[in-house]
Amino acid sequence: MKLEEMKAEGNVSTVKQFVLLGFSDLPNLRGFLSGVFSIAYTIILIGNSLIIIITRLDPTLKKPMYFFLANFSFLEICYVSVTLPRILLNIWTRDRAMSLLQCATQMCFFLILATTESFLLAVMSYDRYVAICHPLHYILIMNPKKCIELAAGAWLIGMPVQIGQTCQIFSLHFCRSNQIDHFFCDIPPIIKLACEDTFSHELSVFVVSMLFAAVPFSLILASYSKIISTILRMPTAQGWGKAFSTCSSHLLVVVLFYGSAIITYLRPKSSHSVGIARLFSLFYTIVTPMFNPLIYSLRNKDMIAALRKLFLKA
Template sequence: MGFVLLGFGNIPHLQWFLFGLFFHIYVIVLLGNGTIILITKLEPSLQKPMYFFLGNFSFLKICYVSVTLPRMLMNLATQRRAISVVACAAQMCWVLILGATECFLLTVMAYDHYMAICNPLHYPLVMNRKACTKLVIGSWISSIPVQIGQTFQIFSLSFCGSNQINHFFCDIPPLLQLACGDTLVNQLMVYMVAVFFVSLPFLLILISYSKILSTVLKLPSATSRSKAFSTCSSHLAVVILFFGSAIIAYLRPKSSRSSGTDKVLSVFYTIVTPMFNPMIYSLRNKDVIMALRRLVFK
């Protein structure tokens, strides 16, 4: 009939502390990423492809956190951890879709940096508004059929044992642990989808940055090199934070899995990364800092 999300129930004395901590993180995520969306829409100096992608990325982060954090806060406050099968499937499907969208958007942003630094003369022609819109729409919708299919495949399994999910949201690894019978085919499908939606975008990002690094090192001016590295550093930091935790979470062997490690990694890429996203992009970007100042003064 349903599942029970154990979450952080193994530390009952810290329930209200965790509620306060995650509530403040949620507020920071909403305010920080909402501000990024606002300034990329209103500030004339930020009407560039890079900030168009950044605005969409910030909106994605708000969606990502809103799929998991509100229910976790409700569970911490009420101690009622039950979740229906339909709600669990919907939550997992949205987490998978938004996670794949983030992988694609980060790849598109890396390609934007590559074009700006390695092909500056062709950049305005290639990365026009129409092309950027198509890239964003493609990033949002391309994973939907696959992730809906993967969710249907997971929930078509038989769950005849415990209904307690040792996690704070419905994710694939803890659900597979509750399934009856042989889940080898399902695990292989998870690995295949993860390789395509996580490893392949990460590889494309690495290729983009290898070409960027090669181009930057050839620049004669130290100022130009410093500016190029500064442009890419924020995006690269987000890539390392997100892909590092996601790859470890989904592609490491089953024998090395533990529920505690899974929770920490999930907190990292679903909650911590969205919180740091505005800080990373605003602290390392002079255009964003100036736009924020103008917005505050207005």
């Protein structure tokens, strides 16, 4: 791959183009990886699209819970589409070059959508908290206007900060190499290529991560602590089962998303391995979105009934 460069002050070359190494170290698995990723992308598109369709068409699903679920499904389609089509293109064409603008655009959308997912999961946990802890006031509290405001807030809250963070990262001077040992433009491998002090940038990334990951996660924990406390005070086992069934799917998605992200970004540097990092990145960027439709549909009686009605009509 020819490295495009221009001469900067002091005869130091400045990178103008990145090369995503991706899975170039696994040439014998090119066909297998192409097939697996193509199947995964198809499952994600079909599964999440079905959830959006049935929540729009079935009158029994005109509830806040399913409004947020439809938002979440649309988010998953967007989230995966930022990275997966590019991975497939790199495998099919073996052209792994990306301009700085293309790389910055991919990173910016990825960060915005990851932030949206984090806050949307918090909003969904709040919805479950109101439904279980304040059932008599649920319809009043989670009215259509409030639902739209909460969803819009989740989508918009991270945009200005993540756009600014992306601009800050790409204001760095890159001159060490143009090879990104990853399958998409993520922050850690990009910062590694900078040939200047990156402490302030890394500190900024840490602060933003705490703000947009730790805060929503804390809200989720607070919601579920109240939910569990309320469930334990219910007089009948039937009430316990019903309450847990409405929360279990969301809680499982939370564990998958935050668990894989925490392992990826908060592991000690001494234990960092490029292969392990890519494996966990694949998990929260592709595997988790692929299983989310199955988790929400197969563990929800209303969703199963709506799917049956949709296919019987077809």
